[in-house]
């Protein structure tokens with residue numbers, strides 16, 4: 001999506017094709033809907049639920065043959081960009097000779113201390129197939145150094161990992177989705193606020209987007225925050241602290257948010273648990 005939008009902004013006509021029925025299928029549906037709306041408004045073509053039949057090149061034209069809802073379709077283009085995900089490149093390392101076990105996708109298996117099945121060998125980063133982000137690789141690398149060289153026996157704590165997709169508007173999440181929270185046995189309370197109730201978005205005149213907060217219905221602890229907005233990646237850091245340190249909806253209500261920032265949207269979403277914020281005369285007061 002990031003690269004598709006980039007090429008669209010550079011003037012290409014872009015069609016995004018994917019197998020899943022909805023964009024970002026692991027995310028809350030509200031997030032998927034907002035992103036789909038944004039991309040469609042920006043005139044990026046979207047094809048979801050596609051099965052790939054074949055790809056062929058005729059002259060300079062690349063033809064992608066797909067089936068969508070039982071119907072055959074052909075998408076023609078000058079260039080094709082295929083995003084297939086990443087795979088640990090461990091085949092040639094002869095890890096079994098060192099007694100280092102790998103998983104189904106050839107990822108190096110580590111325990112809570114980043115140690116492999118060989119107690120003298122540690123691993124960090126994408127090769128372990130955890131959350132594939134550079135800040136996770138850096139954090140794990142630090143723990144490895146502390147444990148392997150410093151003998152500190154530090155445990156990895158990846159319970160709260162923020163994630164950002166750098167589309168425009170950006171998509172940022174931390175904590176768990178409503179579905180996951182319910183699956184984990186929580187009784188949940190959620191609040192969803194459309195960006196057209198956030199003053200920063202109104203003055204930007206870019207109101208397609210959404211904020212969603214998932215909280216535990218009994219303790220009111222915030223379990224997850226999910227955002228589609230300009231600067232969502234900046235806003236998510238506050239939410240990361242909220243989730244990591246177990247703050248509640250009430251804590252957020254009691255904390256001031258500066259007017260005309262996107263972060264104010266967080267507080268307005270909290271207030272939406274109890275009232276319709278579009279009726280406030282000013283600010284998240």
Ligand SMILES: Cc1cc2nc3c(=O)[nH]c(=O)nc-3n(C[C@H](O)[C@H](O)[C@H](O)COP(=O)(O)OP(=O)(O)OC[C@H]3O[C@@H](n4cnc5c(N)ncnc54)[C@H](O)[C@@H]3O)c2cc1C
Nearest residue numbers: 089090092093124125126127131132133134135136137166
């Ligand atoms: C297009 C793209 C955009 C991304 N954007 C972001 C982003 O915005 N924010 C973010 O946090 N993360 C982003 N990431 C993810 C981030 O790049 C990775 O999570 C991070 O680089 C992982 O670091 P690493 O050290 O574990 O692995 P890598 O950075 O992949 O380093 C592994 C190194 O090992 C070498 N290597 C591989 N196999 C062997 C072998 N068999 N023998 C010897 N050497 C080998 C490779 O050449 C490479 O130098 C992005 C990734 C991609 C692909």
